[in-house]
Amino acid sequence: MDQLRTHIEKIVPLSDEEFNSISSFFTYKKYKKHQFLIQQGEVVPSNYFVLKGLLKLVYTDEGGKEHIVGFAMEDWWETDFPAYYQSKKATMSLECVEDTEVLCLSLDGYRKIVRNHSKMEHFFLEKAYMGFIAAQQRIISTMTTGIKERYEQLLEKYPSLIQRVPKSLLAAYLGVSRETLSRFPL
Numbered sequence: 001m002d003q004l005r006t007h008i009e010k011i012v013p014l015s016d017e018e019f020n021s022i023s024s025f026f027t028y029k030k031y032k033k034h035q036f037l038i039q040q041g042e043v044v045p046s047n048y049f050v051l052k053g054l055l056k057l058v059y060t061d062e063g064g065k066e067h068i069v070g071f072a073m074e075d076w077w078e079t080d081f082p083a084y085y086q087s088k089k090a091t092m093s094l095e096c097v098e099d100t101e102v103l104c105l106s107l108d109g110y111r112k113i114v115r116n117h118s119k120m121e122h123f124f125l126e127k128a129y130m131g132f133i134a135a136q137q138r139i140i141s142t143m144t145t146g147i148k149e150r151y152e153q154l155l156e157k158y159p160s161l162i163q164r165v166p167k168s169l170l171a172a173y174l175g176v177s178r179e180t181l182s183r184f185p186l
Helices: 002-008 016-023 081-086 107-116 118-144 145-155 161-166 165-172
Strands: 028-033 037-039 048-054 055-060 066-072 093-096 101-105
Touching: 002 016, 002 048, 028 037, 055 165, 066 165, 101 107, 107 118, 145 161, 145 165
Parallel strands: none
Antiparallel strands: 028 101, 037 093, 048 101, 055 066, 055 093
């Protein structure tokens, strides 16, 4: 829980009493490499705060092709956000790329936290803003730059990710074949 508190306090300070109340809504879970936290077509139980490990959020199209929407590593939050917030079935899957440890927050728990702790409402709003900014930057990059530039942006922004993710997954994230990606030095 210390890791969660440190993460939250980068945005909002908390008293011990506040943090104890907030942390009571989280549950700790461990997953093995290739294990799913969320599967497409199922109910989304939680929003996940990554303590250790690496996850991939994947959309699988009707032809069975996987499209990696994003990765999540330590100190990141990940879930199928539309399904989580709207209590609908997942349109994406969340799978472990490495053995992973997470803190799980149910939608009911999230709602109680933000209702009872205005600081946490601010915290989650700031996290949402950052997520929207990153998503828009990725969309613009995909629409306006070539694969080489997108790869270089990824390398610059997340250098540790390049070392942890197989080329095949990086290619799926960038929307190219593994062969195309292999032209660039890792």
